Amino acid sequence: DVVGQIVNFGSLENKIIKGKDNMRLLVKLRDAKSIYFVCAYSISSGYNSTHILLNPTLDFIEEFKSSLPDDSLVLDDSSQWSVSTATSIRARFFVLNERLTIREIIDSTLVDTFVTLGTISTNTExxxxxxxxxxxxxxxxxxxxxxxxxxxxxxxxxxxxxxxxxxxxxxxx
Known part of the structure; x- marks a missing residue:
């Protein structure tokens, strides 16, 4: 188990692992002794999944928070990190990637990331x-x-x- 304060994070990355897409987020954490760790979090299916709790209200978490230095931490400044909010990461994904229809993606010869939006209806049979x-x-x-x-x-x-x-x-x- 890892308990830490997020001091920096990068943008979402898509890594192909065993032929499947794997969205990863690099996060830099610090513990109560100001020791820093860089972690890569990914979201997976129910098997081999990771539980990530953000700001849980548990006794040992409250103890951890009180043990942190009172330094009004500002996010770490590093040129290797693209610091932004989760909302802007999502917005950047839709802005930076070309929007295509499913037919345009099928017909495309490019290997790239595309965005397509649609409504999926299900057959109730x-x-x-x-x-x-x-x-x-x-x-x-x-x-x-x-x-x-x-x-x-x-x-x-x-x-x-x-x-x-x-x-x-x-x-x-």
Whole structure:
């Protein structure tokens, strides 16, 4: 676990790792003894994910805050960092990258970052999705039973139990 005060951060970067996009944010932290660490945070799927808590109200965090030097810290000045707010990072992404339609991206021969905006509508028929067990990610079967709140129950063969908490999964392909 790492607890620190953010003293600088860079802009969002897209790194290709194992053929997949991985958005990273470089962050410089300091601990209570003013020792500095440079970290790279990335957002991933639910597996191997990292929990990042910003300004949590926990006892040991309050102790950490009170142990920091009272120096009204201004963000570190470094030419290697592009210091900005999260809002301006997002705004810069949309301003700096060319906006294209999906067709224009498909027809493009350029390797670059593009922005496309659209509305995605979903088909409510179940042919492309299925319900799965929240605990095992396996397909579940509906039953005629309901729970105490009147919600329908579904049977999971892996748990050998009925559950009302299920997750929609989507078929790829």
């Amino acid at each position: 179940r042919g492309w999705q299925y319900l799965s067990c929240k605990y095992h990610n396996k397909k579940i079967m509906p039953t005629t039973n309901v729970d105490a709140n009147g919600r329908p129950l579904f049977f999971c063969n892996t748990c050998d139990k009925e559950h009302s908490d299920v997750i929609s999964r989507y078929c790829a392909g």
